[in-house]
Amino acid sequence: MMSMRCTPAVLLLTLACAAPAQQAPAFDSSTRSIAKGAAVEYLFPEQISVPAGKPTSVALHFRIAPGLHINSHTPKDAYLLPTTFSIPADSGAALKDAAYPQGTDFVLPLDPDTKLSVYTGEFTIDAHIVAERGNHLVQAALRYQACNNNACMPPKTVTVPIDVIGQ
Amino acid sequence: MKRNTIVIGIVLVLLTIFGWAGWANWEYRKQAADKQHSLEAQKDQLAADAAASTQQYSPSLVNKPAPALTLEDLNGNKVSLASYKGKAVLVNFWATWCGPCKIETPWLVELRNQYASQGFEVIGISTEGDDLAPGDTAGLAKDKAAIAKFVAAEHMPYPVLVNGDSLADKWGGLDAMPTSFYVNRDGTIIAAQMGITSKHDMEAYVRKALGTGKG
Numbered sequence: 001m002m003s004m005r006c007t008p009a010v011l012l013l014t015l016a017c018a019a020p021a022q023q024a025p026a027f028d029s030s031t032r033s034i035a036k037g038a039a040v041e042y043l044f045p046e047q048i049s050v051p052a053g054k055p056t057s058v059a060l061h062f063r064i065a066p067g068l069h070i071n072s073h074t075p076k077d078a079y080l081l082p083t084t085f086s087i088p089a090d091s092g093a094a095l096k097d098a099a100y101p102q103g104t105d106f107v108l109p110l111d112p113d114t115k116l117s118v119y120t121g122e123f124t125i126d127a128h129i130v131a132e133r134g135n136h137l138v139q140a141a142l143r144y145q146a147c148n149n150n151a152c153m154p155p156k157t158v159t160v161p162i163d164v165i166g167q
Numbered sequence: 168m169k170r171n172t173i174v175i176g177i178v179l180v181l182l183t184i185f186g187w188a189g190w191a192n193w194e195y196r197k198q199a200a201d202k203q204h205s206l207e208a209q210k211d212q213l214a215a216d217a218a219a220s221t222q223q224y225s226p227s228l229v230n231k232p233a234p235a236l237t238l239e240d241l242n243g244n245k246v247s248l249a250s251y252k253g254k255a256v257l258v259n260f261w262a263t264w265c266g267p268c269k270i271e272t273p274w275l276v277e278l279r280n281q282y283a284s285q286g287f288e289v290i291g292i293s294t295e296g297d298d299l300a301p302g303d304t305a306g307l308a309k310d311k312a313a314i315a316k317f318v319a320a321e322h323m324p325y326p327v328l329v330n331g332d333s334l335a336d337k338w339g340g341l342d343a344m345p346t347s348f349y350v351n352r353d354g355t356i357i358a359a360q361m362g363i364t365s366k367h368d369m370e371a372y373v374r375k376a377l378g379t380g381k382g
Contacts, residue, residue, distance in 0.1 A: 079317065081264045110363060111270045145264055151343040151362030152265040154296025 039068050039146035039153060042160045043122070052133035052166035055096045060085070060125045060160065062142065069118040070144040072103025076117050081145040081155050085125050092136030093164040099126040109149055131166035138162045227339060229359055233258070233350045234337040238292065238328035241315050246290070246326050248350070254286045255376035257369075258348040260294045260331050263313045265344040267363045272321045274366035278373055279325050285377055286352065291323060294331030294341055349376045 043061040050056035064070055071080045087095040101124060103117030125142075140160040146153050228234075236248035236258065248256065259275060261268035279289045293314045299306045311329060318327050335341040338348070342361070349358040349372040358372045374380025 079263050079269075079313070080266070108266060108270065110365075111266070114266075116266065147266060148362075149267075150364070151267055151345065152262070153343050154262070154294075155264065 038158060039065050039156070040070060040142060040144055040158060042142070042158065045162065047163040047165065048129070049165040049167055050129060050131050052131060055128045055130045058127050058129050060127055061122060062125070063122045064120055064146070067148050068146045069106055069120045070146045072117040072119055073100035074103065074117060076115060080116070083119065083142070083144045085127060085140065085142050085160070087129070087138055087140045091138045092134060093129050093131040093138050093166070096128040096130050098128065101125070129164065131164045133166045136164045136166070138164050228348065228356050231356060232354050233348065233356050234334070236334060238330055238334070240326055240328050241311055241318070246328055248290065251288055251290070252354055253352055254288050255352055255373065256350040257287075257289045257373060257376070258292065258350060259289060260292045260338070260341055260344060260346040262293060262295050262344045263317045264295070268345045269321070271345055271363045272323065274369055275325070276321065276323060277366070278370055282373055282377065285379070287373060287377055289325040291325060291327040292331035292334070293327060293329050294344060296332060299330065299332070349373065351376045352378065
């Protein structure tokens with residue numbers, strides 16, 4: 001029965017786990033596939049209603065692709081790029097503040113002595129948003145840098161579209 | 168008569184239940200088989216996609232002359248791959264934000280020091296992925312400062328060039344770091360790696376590039 005519940009995500013993870021067992025290291029296909037896709041997906045909410053002019057806490061939910069991790073907002077090393085959320089100016093809504101989840105400790109198999117602070121799976125950013133009165137289609141942004149155990153993708157900024165209604 | 172009617176009624180109810188259970192079971196098995204079939208098809212597609220992705224990338228550069236490469240080092244001096252003809256060269260694209268690159272760098276330093284006397288060199292190319300616009304001197308200066316700090320911390324004895332992003336199109340996309348190309352003495356790429364494996368793997372390719380091992 002369990003096998004029937006497999007999702008494409010589980011299959012991808014299975015392929016990603018199976019690939020390192022191959023000895024030929026020429027352009028591992030799982031590494032190639034992670035590099036091609038988006039590592040982080042915005043889940044919800046698509047629309048929020050907030051009191052106009054009053055900072056309001058909104059929980060923004062994201063999902064990271066299986067087999068990948070991204071740095072938390074407070075990585076342990078200065079050379080690592082933090083995950084940050086932002087709202088562009090003149091959007092009709094502004095980001096007053098954001099509370100990021102604490103990262104979980106993560107160790108790369110080839111460097112067991114170094115602990116990283118990362119997000120995996122789903123995570124939530126608690127954004128304090130102040131909106132002007134009216135309906136605003138805000139193109140917020142999440143900047144992150146993703147890796148798997150063997151390679152890292154360049155930093156990426158994804159759009160987080162939110163319909164903000166200031167009442 | 169009344170008793171017979173009750174018995175017949177019970178039998179009919181039981182037959183109906185058995186019939187319904189049989190149909191439900193058949194339907195369940197049919198759905199399960201459909202799901203399994205769909206799953207197998209998805210799996211086959213994923214495997215085909217992965218294989219296609221690998222085939223699309225690797226043969227495009229391996230066993231062919233290395234693309235032209237001229238970039239500035241941290242001091243602003245131009246360095247060209249062509250000037251290393253006659254040597255085996257490991258062209259290593261890396262980035263300061265890349266944890267696996269940091270793991271791999273000591274291996275590169277050791278291999279370079281071990282095989283330099285046989286005609287081996289490493290060229291490190293910082294590929295920060297920040298898409299600097301041409302003429303963005305402030306951005307480049309910021310990158311260079313971070314790269315110089317990394318180079319000093321890791322005691323990298325080989326040339327380190329900057330702005331590797333500008334080579335992405337010619338060098339297969341550079342979608343993930345580290346990405347390494349092993350160039351033999353004739354200037355032909357004999358192997359390539361995306362991501363880290365082990366120093367042992369890298370050494371085998373270095374020896375192959377030098378013409379002293381099978382790789």
